[in-house]
Amino acid sequence: MHGPALSGWLLVALCAATGAYCLLRTRVCEGAERRAAVGEAVMGFGMAAMALPAAVLTPPEWGWTVYAAVFGAAALHGLLAARHGGHHLHHLVGSLAMVYMAVAMAAPGAAGAHAGHTAGTAGGIPALTGGLLLYYVAYVLRSGARLVPVTATGGRGGDAARTAGGSGTGTAWAAVGGGGRAWASRPELAHACRLSMALAMLAMLVTL
Numbered sequence: 001m002h003g004p005a006l007s008g009w010l011l012v013a014l015c016a017a018t019g020a021y022c023l024l025r026t027r028v029c030e031g032a033e034r035r036a037a038v039g040e041a042v043m044g045f046g047m048a049a050m051a052l053p054a055a056v057l058t059p060p061e062w063g064w065t066v067y068a069a070v071f072g073a074a075a076l077h078g079l080l081a082a083r084h085g086g087h088h089l090h091h092l093v094g095s096l097a098m099v100y101m102a103v104a105m106a107a108p109g110a111a112g113a114h115a116g117h118t119a120g121t122a123g124g125i126p127a128l129t130g131g132l133l134l135y136y137v138a139y140v141l142r143s144g145a146r147l148v149p150v151t152a153t154g155g156r157g158g159d160a161a162r163t164a165g166g167s168g169t170g171t172a173w174a175a176v177g178g179g180g181r182a183w184a185s186r187p188e189l190a191h192a193c194r195l196s197m198a199l200a201m202l203a204m205l206v207t208l
């Protein structure tokens with residue numbers, strides 16, 4: 001009986017914590033990295049609000065339209081920035097996924113899915129849902145593989161190896177290793193936040 005509500009609260013806590021950390025990152029990042037952190041914060045808080053159990057908050061019918069409009073604007077911004085590649089493409093996919101879930105939850109008969117996060121009760125399109133699930137499964141596996149060496153190598157030799165590998169993370173990690181940056185700029189925590197949001201997205205997509 002308490003399973004769906006508990007899973008909803010766990011999603012709320014995970015997404016809200018991720019959004020709060022991304023918001024902190026905006027204070028220590030600059031340029032494209034700061035814009036990415038803003039987008040991730042919006043995504044985290046939006047997912048937290050969407051995951052709230054209906055016993056606590058039942059959105060009005062127009063609420064899903066607001067969700068779709070907000071993340072539709074985020075998707076448009078991501079589309080304009082996607083020419084730069086990198087995380088902008090992932091943000092675009094995430095924003096479109098949020099629009100899709102909002103539209104699916106607004107479909108007739110989908111209220112039960114929000115109330116209990118019960119799989120198969122929302123108005124999703126199986127092929128589209130499956131494609132998004134495959135994308136996020138691949139993203140989770142890739143992000144997890146990237147996260148392991150970042151957290152496992154703390155010495156200068158590991159930093160040099162990652163920098164030489166050309167992943168782009170080693171340079172940022174080396175900068176943090178000098179102790180001159182705040183903890184909010186630690187790259188392995190940023191990776192962990194993106195991984196957490198991808199896992200939360202998977203959990204929400206399986207309800208469609």
